[in-house]
Amino acid sequence: MNAWLTVLKRDLLLAFRRRSDVATTLFFFLIVSSLFPLGIGPEPAVLSSIAPGVLWVAALLAGMISLTRLFAADFADGSLEQMLLAPQSLALLVTAKTLAHWLVCGLPVVLLAPLIGLQYALPNNALLVLVFSLLLGTPALSLIGAIGAALTLGVRGSGLLVALLVLPLYIPVLIFGAGAVAASQHGMSAQAHLSLLAACSLLALVLAPLATAAALRISVE
Amino acid sequence: MNAWLTVLKRDLLLAFRRRSDVATTLFFFLIVSSLFPLGIGPEPAVLSSIAPGVLWVAALLAGMISLTRLFAADFADGSLEQMLLAPQSLALLVTAKTLAHWLVCGLPVVLLAPLIGLQYALPNNALLVLVFSLLLGTPALSLIGAIGAALTLGVRGSGLLVALLVLPLYIPVLIFGAGAVAASQHGMSAQAHLSLLAACSLLALVLAPLATAAALRISVE
Amino acid sequence: MQWASWAAFFNMGGYAFYVWFSFGLTALCVVWEVIALRKRNAAALRLSKLLAQE
Amino acid sequence: MNINWFKYSSPQTFYPLAGKMIPWFAWLAAILAIAGLYISFAIAPTDFQQGEAYRIIFVHVPAAWMSMVIYIVMACWAGIGLALNARLSAMMAQALAPTGAVFTLIALVTGSLWGKPMWGTWWVWDARLTSELILLFLYLGFIALQASIDDPRKADRAGALLALVGAVNVPIIYFSVKWWSTLHQGSSINMGAAPKMAATMLLGMLIMALAFWMYTIAVALMRVRCIMLERERSADWVKELSLKSASRGKA
Amino acid sequence: MLSAQGLACLRGDRLLFKNVGFELNAGGLLYVLGENGSGKSSLLRMLCGLLTPEEGTVFWLGKKIKQDSENYLSNLSYIGHLNGLKDDLTALENLQIGARLAGNHVNDAEALASLTKIGIARCANLPVRVLSQGQKRRVALAVLWLTKAKLWILDEPFAALDVASVDVLAARLGEHMTNGGMTIITTHQDVLIHAQTTQTLRLSA
Amino acid sequence: MLSAQGLACLRGDRLLFKNVGFELNAGGLLYVLGENGSGKSSLLRMLCGLLTPEEGTVFWLGKKIKQDSENYLSNLSYIGHLNGLKDDLTALENLQIGARLAGNHVNDAEALASLTKIGIARCANLPVRVLSQGQKRRVALAVLWLTKAKLWILDEPFAALDVASVDVLAARLGEHMTNGGMTIITTHQDVLIHAQTTQTLRLSA
Ligand code: HEM
Ligand SMILES: Nc1ncnc2c1ncn2[C@@H]1O[C@H](COP(=O)(O)OP(=O)(O)OP(=O)(O)O)[C@@H](O)[C@H]1O
Ligand SMILES: Nc1ncnc2c1ncn2[C@@H]1O[C@H](COP(=O)(O)OP(=O)(O)OP(=O)(O)O)[C@@H](O)[C@H]1O
Numbered sequence A, B: 001m002n003a004w005l006t007v008l009k010r011d012l013l014l015a016f017r018r019r020s021d022v023a024t025t026l027f028f029f030l031i032v033s034s035l036f037p038l039g040i041g042p043e044p045a046v047l048s049s050i051a052p053g054v055l056w057v058a059a060l061l062a063g064m065i066s067l068t069r070l071f072a073a074d075f076a077d078g079s080l081e082q083m084l085l086a087p088q089s090l091a092l093l094v095t096a097k098t099l100a101h102w103l104v105c106g107l108p109v110v111l112l113a114p115l116i117g118l119q120y121a122l123p124n125n126a127l128l129v130l131v132f133s134l135l136l137g138t139p140a141l142s143l144i145g146a147i148g149a150a151l152t153l154g155v156r157g158s159g160l161l162v163a164l165l166v167l168p169l170y171i172p173v174l175i176f177g178a179g180a181v182a183a184s185q186h187g188m189s190a191q192a193h194l195s196l197l198a199a200c201s202l203l204a205l206v207l208a209p210l211a212t213a214a215a216l217r218i219s220v221e
Numbered sequence C: 001m002q003w004a005s006w007a008a009f010f011n012m013g014g015y016a017f018y019v020w021f022s023f024g025l026t027a028l029c030v031v032w033e034v035i036a037l038r039k040r041n042a043a044a045l046r047l048s049k050l051l052a053q054e
Numbered sequence D: 001m002n003i004n005w006f007k008y009s010s011p012q013t014f015y016p017l018a019g020k021m022i023p024w025f026a027w028l029a030a031i032l033a034i035a036g037l038y039i040s041f042a043i044a045p046t047d048f049q050q051g052e053a054y055r056i057i058f059v060h061v062p063a064a065w066m067s068m069v070i071y072i073v074m075a076c077w078a079g080i081g082l083a084l085n086a087r088l089s090a091m092m093a094q095a096l097a098p099t100g101a102v103f104t105l106i107a108l109v110t111g112s113l114w115g116k117p118m119w120g121t122w123w124v125w126d127a128r129l130t131s132e133l134i135l136l137f138l139y140l141g142f143i144a145l146q147a148s149i150d151d152p153r154k155a156d157r158a159g160a161l162l163a164l165v166g167a168v169n170v171p172i173i174y175f176s177v178k179w180w181s182t183l184h185q186g187s188s189i190n191m192g193a194a195p196k197m198a199a200t201m202l203l204g205m206l207i208m209a210l211a212f213w214m215y216t217i218a219v220a221l222m223r224v225r226c227i228m229l230e231r232e233r234s235a236d237w238v239k240e241l242s243l244k245s246a247s248r249g250k251a
Numbered sequence E, F: 001m002l003s004a005q006g007l008a009c010l011r012g013d014r015l016l017f018k019n020v021g022f023e024l025n026a027g028g029l030l031y032v033l034g035e036n037g038s039g040k041s042s043l044l045r046m047l048c049g050l051l052t053p054e055e056g057t058v059f060w061l062g063k064k065i066k067q068d069s070e071n072y073l074s075n076l077s078y079i080g081h082l083n084g085l086k087d088d089l090t091a092l093e094n095l096q097i098g099a100r101l102a103g104n105h106v107n108d109a110e111a112l113a114s115l116t117k118i119g120i121a122r123c124a125n126l127p128v129r130v131l132s133q134g135q136k137r138r139v140a141l142a143v144l145w146l147t148k149a150k151l152w153i154l155d156e157p158f159a160a161l162d163v164a165s166v167d168v169l170a171a172r173l174g175e176h177m178t179n180g181g182m183t184i185i186t187t188h189q190d191v192l193i194h195a196q197t198t199q200t201l202r203l204s205a
């Protein structure tokens, strides 16, 4: 538990030292979701109908782009080796790293999303569901993404490769997440979608760290 | 000229050695553009109306993500220093690297785009304009992106700065590009948009390599 | 046999392009895969022969 | 029992064994394919709704079946390879992936070619089509990952892990996509409405599917032989083999 | 305490070494020598459990290291080619975090003391990014004044160090062995280290 | 031929050195010595023009190096801490491309000969990725058998080399100086190099 806290604190400290990186993820999210009105035109009806999809895709891409950095720096400077040699369960340490990543890259996006939703003329209840769905879904994104990040360590071109590996696995989360918002937009209950999202996250929490740990061991060899 | 060719050939050779990297850019483009229907829903009318924006944003993202690697590897392994010490104009060598990058990452996207346009139910003439607009616009993306890639090298905390610098410069390209496709979709002439795109690319060709070279010198210090 | 003539057969009730493209593509993939594998095998043997003779 | 398994799981013994098996499967595939094609074009009657275009079904459906089956088989081999550290299993997984991807591509393209005359469009975002597309991405991810790792052992293990993760996800993806499109269901097109299949059609499809099976086995064996040669290029048995094959070529 | 039997290492399609074995007891020093590329670093990573041997086994106190890995790892300190330092953290922070990950709590004073020992107390509060090659190496090595691990595995610890630091480190290694510790080391330089027993393992490419 | 006057180097907010000057003539060897972090690498990068001096100027044949940089650079061969090799290219390709970038055309035979000289001909067609630390360093150094540059600036060229390679490299450096070349070198190891004139510049942190 001690090592777990150390890893978490270290990663948060590092993120704090490099605040601009955190800002970059947010900024990326902001830009991607603002590009669409530019590309598509300002019609509120159209914008609001595509909003759930666009916002969720933007959140997903923002999370993914920051993923490549999850283990890469640790790998390059050798601290990953030291983490593997710590007398603790690697899967546990992985959850600490993933949690830090989510706090730094996922949470800000969740908090920023309603602001952007306003620009897309989303009604209030849909905004609420948007925040909830992101809150439930983004942990799954981080957890699944960690597997991809671990598998592509030391592989050149890993930024795009990670996308190729991970995006297909993200699709259920995307569908349930965007579905929840769309449902509430159409006056239906988003409950079913939200529970499915939570289920995805739970499943990922149980399985992904194990897979990530195995992947790290393979990559470091 | 000799060194120019050497750099171009070397980068193409490297890309050829890692063919899968090239394919990855393409697949990234493919996957990102397939995500939107999953988020937004399968309605062909809606899809076709957002297609210009979505496809251009996807192309932009694919280019941007692959750009971060443009100089990073050279910087890390020291070949960038050697390039700076070559008895040739650095700006010239930079154009060689950028051209190689465009050939490897930009051109394939241009060629794949119409296929994806079909999935978005774009009409034939709009498909043609899509290809043209990408052909004229993506070089500007590569050239402008190179500045950002060069700046991110040494000045570590400047991720935000670079995004701030580069993305606003991308926006005109995006607007003209998506605008061209949208115009042809609505039965108007895309000529004006296309000429503006070409102008962007030309301007970038003249100015960007100089800025990139300067940025590289700063980063390597 | 339900084809009036070879021409009718090739015409596929007006859907010739779609039908023959499908079957043709499949055949092409199969042939290409086999040829590519044979080449790959030969190349591998050639290289290990070079190594062996060294 | 055990001893046998280990004997045949070493590349050195498996290589010639595979060589002997390939012609059998290849011939079986050819014969079945000819029979299947005969049924598809000569025996099966014209469909009264779709005309002759429906004959695409005889490649489309078997290809779609194969694309899914191969993924499962591949994941099984990968899992065995990872669990038992068996090199041959990992190689089999690697050998299957490209063929699986090819069949997925065939299913997608022939489906599109069918869709154009039937639905009037090359593509709709229907559950089955979409999940087939995602399956293609999964194959490509597997191949790309293995291609970009240079140490073969590492590539094996990383690929195996990815295949397993994918296998866990495939059902989730499938159901989520299905649910997604039934909820949205804007378009009037519904592939489930395909006509009730006549017995001959079913037979034709089954025989074609069998032919594809045999073909897959033959090609996978060929590819696994290549992989063995490439990986063990400096091993003695490969060197001997290459010298022998060359002298046979001259004679 | 640490022993290895019949180790073989395959990298790509090249067999780097096979049938490597040794036994290392308390107070023992093992030099692993060999040309560039002979597989010294690979052997060391194998001994840590970072690399799975193609054949052979490593034992700690008679048990396979994979079986009782928690116990083994808490007795191990490994410093590889890479320093394992975070560029954005200060030397002090790096040192403390490294120690805590390995299971020891270290306060500021202790960490500073160890930086002083290896002569870079002056850099304690600088981010590691601005340190030179050799200074970074010294920060990484400072952990040797903090760890309670019995077994030290060091991959070219002297590389990039200036003469004074080499002596300081050699003395520390000698002290460790005197206290009953064990060290496995690779180096291309000639450095005198005192140990109760010294063995040499030569890998040939 | 190469001279420097009143060089000062500021890194972060620390003045590493100031008022450093020297003159190096044909056949001359200049050792730059100093502890870790004393600014040796920084000085060398300054001499190459990679780093702008805080104060002072570097002259080549009496002209400021920034003024006639094309001429200066075509007379310069610099090998820094980093090897400048592409992992995915073979040793041979790396060598040829490096030489061509510096302005010399080199055919396969010449490149292979230089790899043979430094004893890694065996690795000529392997991608550099699979080479060990020291083997990579040797590939980078092989360029010294190809270049026609008069001035060599080498940052710890002996680091990570095994004993045999150190001798080979030292001999090559001696030969270069005999032919009227100039060398500036940093090292922490004691290596004997023959030169017509030998100077030492000691930086103190
Ligand atoms: C790009 C387009 C298409 C794709 C990717 C696609 C994909 C698939 C897949 C994956 C299957 C196997 C599903 C299973 O066995 O449960 C399948 C079966 C089938 N497809 Fe398609 N399809 C496409 C277009 C079409 C079209 C246009 C039609 C007909 C109008 C069609 C008719 C059928 C039929 C009848 C089956 C067999 C159903 C069964 O065995 O239950 N498909 N397709
Ligand atoms: N990840 C890897 N994949 C494939 N081959 C590798 C890998 N790492 C090292 N090798 C190969 O293993 C050999 C030994 O590498 P290793 O780093 O163990 O050598 P070393 O004895 O430590 O050499 P040095 O003295 O140069 O550090 C090298 O020749 C290299 O070709
Ligand atoms: N990019 C940089 N930014 C800020 N400071 C730096 C940078 N690079 C080096 N320094 C500082 O400059 C000092 C000298 O570094 P330099 O690499 O020149 O030392 P060196 O003499 O080569 O040492 P070594 O023997 O360890 O290689 C270091 O103490 C470091 O703090």
Ligand SMILES: [Mg+2]
Binding pocket: E040, E041, E042, E081, E155, F132, F133
């Ligand atoms: Mg080593």
Ligand SMILES: [Mg+2]
Binding pocket: E132, E133, F040, F041, F042, F081, F155
């Ligand atoms: Mg230095």
